[in-house]
Amino acid sequence: MTREQFIYNVQATQKSLRTFLVALCCGDGAMADDIAQDSLVKAYLAIDSCREPDRFKSWLFSIAYNTFLSMRRAIRPVTVDVDAASYVATEATDGFRYQELYMALSQLSAKERASILLYYLEGYSIKEVARLTQSTEAAVKQHLSRGRNHLRQILTSQKTL
Amino acid sequence: MEQDQEIRKLFDGFEPTLSDTDEFIKQIEDDLKAIDRVKSYNILINRRNRRSVVVASIVGFAVGALFAIFYPSVLESISHIDLDSNVTVTDYAESIIGWLIIAGISLISAIATYDLSRVSIGAGTEDVGADAHEG
Numbered sequence: 001m002t003r004e005q006f007i008y009n010v011q012a013t014q015k016s017l018r019t020f021l022v023a024l025c026c027g028d029g030a031m032a033d034d035i036a037q038d039s040l041v042k043a044y045l046a047i048d049s050c051r052e053p054d055r056f057k058s059w060l061f062s063i064a065y066n067t068f069l070s071m072r073r074a075i076r077p078v079t080v081d082v083d084a085a086s087y088v089a090t091e092a093t094d095g096f097r098y099q100e101l102y103m104a105l106s107q108l109s110a111k112e113r114a115s116i117l118l119y120y121l122e123g124y125s126i127k128e129v130a131r132l133t134q135s136t137e138a139a140v141k142q143h144l145s146r147g148r149n150h151l152r153q154i155l156t157s158q159k160t161l
Numbered sequence: 162m163e164q165d166q167e168i169r170k171l172f173d174g175f176e177p178t179l180s181d182t183d184e185f186i187k188q189i190e191d192d193l194k195a196i197d198r199v200k201s202y203n204i205l206i207n208r209r210n211r212r213s214v215v216v217a218s219i220v221g222f223a224v225g226a227l228f229a230i231f232y233p234s235v236l237e238s239i240s241h242i243d244l245d246s247n248v249t250v251t252d253y254a255e256s257i258i259g260w261l262i263i264a265g266i267s268l269i270s271a272i273a274t275y276d277l278s279r280v281s282i283g284a285g286t287e288d289v290g291a292d293a294h295e296g
Contacts, residue, residue, distance in 0.1 A: 007186065007190060010186070018179050023175065023177070037188060037189065037192065044196060116168070121172045148165070152167065
């Protein structure tokens with residue numbers, strides 16, 4: 001794959017990749033952009049390992065998820081509180097709009113969050129989520145179930161406050 | 162199932178504000194160009210190193226062969242070295258010393274050639290970045 005082809009593919013997938021990463025970083029747009037840039041550089045360096053160009057998007061998501069995990073380990077845990085959500089988001093209105101969602105997501109474990117986002121936001125199947133997150137289908141089902149319960153509890157408690 | 166719908170609703174129309182797309186793509190393009198430049202530079206350096214190793218081996222071998230041809234005269238010159246009267250050098254030791262000298266000279270010639278060839282072959286490649294392959 002040439003550089004031009006790679007950029008063409010990136011242009012087609014960048015929006016969903018960045019949306020996924022913003023949600024994964026609980027609204028931290030700057031961190032999401034850093035991870036996206038890092039992931040794309042890694043992907044370009046490892047372009048020979050992308051044997052199925054049709055699966056470019058899921059391959060990129062897998063790299064992005066791994067980059068997120070290593071960056072998270074290296075920097076700090078992602079936590080969002082009510083005040084932080086308004087300034088970490090790309091725009092104040094954006095932080096306000098999705099404040100509750102980011103707060104709820106921040107309380108899930110990274111694996112739960114990734115599984116929930118890949119399944120509900122990106123529409124990947126359980127099998128694909130398992131492949132992307134390098135875990136088993138049973139583990140993904142468990143993460144989804146726990147994530148769903150956590151999200152529901154958190155959002156319900158937020159509404160009752 | 163109901164829970165599933167609830168969660169699905171959460172992400173319905175989820176469109177966070179992203180930073181400027183053109184800027185993002187431009188940044189990526191710049192990064193990828195830089196990667197290509199480094200890749201081409203590394204390829205060039207590796208090629209140059211291989212060439213230098215070949216040239217150095219040939220020169221080292223030639224110097225060694227040349228000295229081997231003149232080995233008897235080398236041996237003779239060693240035997241003329243004025244040693245302390247109580248030191249006796251056997252023929253075997255003389256021969257070993259002779260070959261060691263030849264090996265040393267060959268090695269030094271090879272190393273010097275390697276360094277010189279790297280400098281000379283490398284001349285004019287400073288602008289390798291500009292020649293980085295496009296794609």
